[in-house]
Amino acid sequence: MSATIADPEPNQQLAMLRSSAFAFVAKESPFSRARALRGKPPGYDLRFWNALASQGWTGLLAPESAGGYAQGFAEMAAVAAALATKVAPEPVTPVLVFAGRLLQSCSDSATARQLLAEMAEGKTLPAVAWQEHTSGAADFDRDGGLSKPSTTCVRSGDRIVVRGSKRHIRPGAAASGYIVSAASADGLALVWVAAQSAALSKTIEPLADGTFAARLAFSDVELSAEMVLATGLQAEAALAAAYDEALVLTAVELQTLARCMLTMTLDYLRTRKQFGKLIGSFQSLQHRAVDMLIQQELGEAVVAQALTALDSGCPANERAALAARAKSRCSDAALQIGRESVQLHGAIGVTDENDLGLFLQRALVLSAWLGNGSTQRRRVAGLNRAAGADNGGLPS
Structure with missing residues (x-):
């Protein structure tokens, strides 16, 4: 039923x-x-x-x-x-x-x-500061989990001191503060660092869509011990779950961008004439439009499955695999549909006045954030490797 x-x-x-x-x-x-x-x-x-x-x-x-x-x-x-x-x-x-x-x-x-x-x-407006490398691939371990941070959190009496740096933080400007992942004596620690904290320096980096990311440097940022939100296994599980959930919602945005770009392109094919005919009547362009539709529908399917799994409370390993698959599929689909849309629009597709560019520029930013398609596929391979090891070397 x-x-x-x-x-x-x-x-x-x-x-x-x-x-x-x-x-x-x-x-x-x-x-x-x-x-x-x-x-x-x-x-x-x-x-x-x-x-x-x-x-x-x-x-x-x-x-x-x-x-x-x-x-x-x-x-x-x-x-x-x-x-x-x-x-x-x-x-x-x-x-x-x-x-x-x-x-x-x-x-x-x-x-x-x-x-x-x-x-x-x-x-x-809190932001999560967890990435430390220019390339997202380095932020994951061999088994597809989040790598241990090099940023440190050291206790000093009833105070803590945070040292290190973070990259690719969104929102990059006007965030109220940052939930920072750091290594501590108790394992992974999640620490709240207010944006106005002393010894915290921030560099704003413009992104392709006109928004901003931030790069942070913690030069012995001293805080109250009450700013430690979680440590150990609780912190690890919390960060992994929130990361996967953010992946799925980013995939939702990418899938929506892909659908909007496809709709704009199909409308254009139905109205633009060349050699006295609607260009949508040319078979070669119809084939390309069908390829775009297939990519969009595949993205919709994996996003729907991932959302259902999140709302049903699926196990952590299943959640991670579904989230990585959704992000990978929707990142690649949005970029492919964006490229095809620009080409099928012709010269007008590369102008800033055309709304198509807004969608494509946002897709460029979101496809890279939290790990692009290639990174997520490597992550899935690592998760499968770990699952096989847990099952005595047999694939799950």
Whole structure:
């Protein structure tokens, strides 16, 4: 029996949320807004972020104890997809999913609980600082897990000292602070470092879509021990889960971008004439359009499977494999569809005035963030290797 027949109410609520989100974004976030914010720090509009909070979307995933609505990833995906249709630059996935879910898993910490409540209210924009290498491949170990950080957290009485550096942090500008992964005597530590902390230096790096990433350097940043949110196995599990969940929601955005680019291209093929004929009637272009459609539908399928698995609470190894597959598939699909779309549009496809460029530039940024398609495929190979070793050398 289908889920729609078995329990129609959740599906109706999701449909209402999706309809509301798309209507809100269409009205409040035209392409002109995205264009106006490009290259101007912080790269997004804090007033629009407050509007998202007024809609209740900043607390969508947060538990009721933090003032949130305790909704699932399908609901969060509906909002992320709606914003992606207009290339809204607000860091929904980096803040609400990656950082928000990480804070939720650190609920033993009073600091984490306070930050989560402030985030759900729209008052705080936390960012996760975990990558340390220029190439994303170096941030994973041989078995597909997250590598141990070289950044350190050392206790000194009732204080801690953080030393090291981090890269590729989103949002790069106007973040309230950073959840920093660091090595400690207790294993992995997750530490909250406020943006205005002494001895913390930040370099803002512009990205292709006009938003910004950050590079941080911690030169003996001294903090209260209360800023340690989690350590050991709890920290490892929290970071791994939040990372995989952020991968899936990034795949949602990429899949939406791919669908929008394909729709624009098909519309163009139906209206542009050459040699007295609609170019969509040329068989060679029809074949290329079909290839693009196949890539888009494959992306939709893996994203739907990954979202269902997240909402059902799948095991960690299954979650990691599905998340990596979704990110890999959607990264490659968005880039392929973007390239084909530009070519099929002809000269107009490379102009800045054409909205196609907004989608392609965002796809370039998101496909690289958290590890590109190649990195995720290597990660899947590592996960399979680890699973085979756990099963006595037999493949799972």
